[in-house]
Amino acid sequence: MDKISPERRSANMARIRNKDTKPEMVVRRLVHSMGYRYRLHRKDLPGKPDLVFESRKAVILVHGCFWHRHADPSCGNAVIPKTRPDFWQAKLNRNVERDLRNVEDLEKLGYRVLIIWECEIRDIAMLRERIGDILGVWHGYLDC
Numbered sequence: 809m810d811k812i813s814p815e816r817r818s819a820n821m822a823r824i825r826n827k828d829t830k831p832e833m834v835v836r837r838l839v840h841s842m843g844y845r846y847r848l849h850r851k852d853l854p855g856k857p858d859l860v861f862e863s864r865k866a867v868i869l870v871h872g873c874f875w876h877r878h879a880d881p882s883c884g885n886a887v888i889p890k891t892r893p894d895f896w897q898a899k900l901n902r903n904v905e906r907d908l909r910n911v912e913d914l915e916k917l918g919y920r921v922l923i924i925w926e927c928e929i930r931d932i933a934m935l936r937e938r939i940g941d942i943l944g945v946w947h948g949y950l951d952c
């Protein structure tokens with residue numbers, strides 16, 4: 809039934825880890841359509857946050873549910889692979905620890921942090937609301 813070899817599957821999952829993954833593109837387009845300006849992957853900030861809104865002191869992190877271990881029970885994307893579960897568990901736990909540290913460090917620097925999960929990308933209305941909440945009320949074109 810499952811014709812993909814474990815090696816191939818790992819390769820597929822590794823490829824998901826690239827910078828311009830689709831969920832991030834959806835968020836970028838949405839934020840742009842709301843009129844906000846941002847910078848991408850600032851290397852001088854902890855964890856190179858995906859979107860940085862310097863004047864609003866806010867960042868948005870777009871997290872893949874598998875790599876960042878989405879803990880929501882309604883999310884089906886964060887299951888540990890059946891092959892080499894111990895390896896994956898340890899590896900993914902390290903990712904989670906790193907994420908927590910990055911969020912703490914960002915908050916220490918005065919940034920508000922919004923995490924958007926890959927599986928939340930489907931609900932654009934909800935995303936718009938949460939993005940509006942963290943970035944402040946949109947004042948239309950006066951703000952651009």
Ligand SMILES: [Zn+2]
Binds near residue numbers: 878880884885925928
């Ligand atoms: Zn998820």
